[in-house]
Amino acid sequence: MNFFDIGCGSGEYGNFFKKISKDSFGNYLALDIYKHNKFPSHFKQILDNAENSYRHINDQVNFIISQSALEHIEKDITTIELITNKLQYNKKPFIQIHLVPAAKSLWLYLCHGWRQYSYKNLSSITYNLEKKFSVKCSLVPLGGSLCFWTHFKSITVPLIYNKSILKRKKWEWFKNKDSERKIINAVSKEINSNSLSPLFWGLIIVPNNIDIDLA
Numbered sequence: 274m275n276f277f278d279i280g281c282g283s284g285e286y287g288n289f290f291k292k293i294s295k296d297s298f299g300n301y302l303a304l305d306i307y308k309h310n311k312f313p314s315h316f317k318q319i320l321d322n323a324e325n326s327y328r329h330i331n332d333q334v335n336f337i338i339s340q341s342a343l344e345h346i347e348k349d350i351t352t353i354e355l356i357t358n359k360l361q362y363n364k365k366p367f368i369q370i371h372l373v374p375a376a377k378s379l380w381l382y383l384c385h386g387w388r389q390y391s392y393k394n395l396s397s398i399t400y401n402l403e404k405k406f407s408v409k410c411s412l413v414p415l416g417g418s419l420c421f422w423t424h425f426k427s428i429t430v431p432l433i434y435n436k437s438i439l440k441r442k443k444w445e446w447f448k449n450k451d452s453e454r455k456i457i458n459a460v461s462k463e464i465n466s467n468s469l470s471p472l473f474w475g476l477i478i479v480p481n482n483i484d485i486d487l488a
Contacts, residue, residue, distance in 0.1 A: 332365065339370075
């Protein structure tokens, strides 16, 4: 499994992917517009705009991942289409997983990126992808009301309080063990909720000859 991480940030997912893929791990290549001071030195990072991702996808890359990145890309649809076209040109099996915020996330992340995504506009994207390329797409709703209110009370409100009232430049929710416990508990309870009003969507793209069981 050769990963290409779009909008990699600190590159923390590199070690995570290596851990969970075990003997199947091949490589982790990351792209972002800036270099994070905590990016793992044993992985390679490319400094470039996400719209140019397709230029850096070699014939070994077979797993595209983006976490909260597409909403920051002005030409998100074009970017996905160029990536898909490049992967199909390589004529090898691949999978793309893009995790994007739903409309509910606007209240949690406040000013965040260019857009939030709905089932309607994601369905339009998948329809055009399947029409242009030999791929099939799946949309997976992630999180529901419990995740929303837990995030709002444990992250959003404390973040505003710490930065606006206490004037702290840096506040990291995951260093608060109680907040971390509540978030993990909420996510665990709603991991299979299939909410009609989720916090996030998982957009999955694979070639037509690959079957994925999402049950």
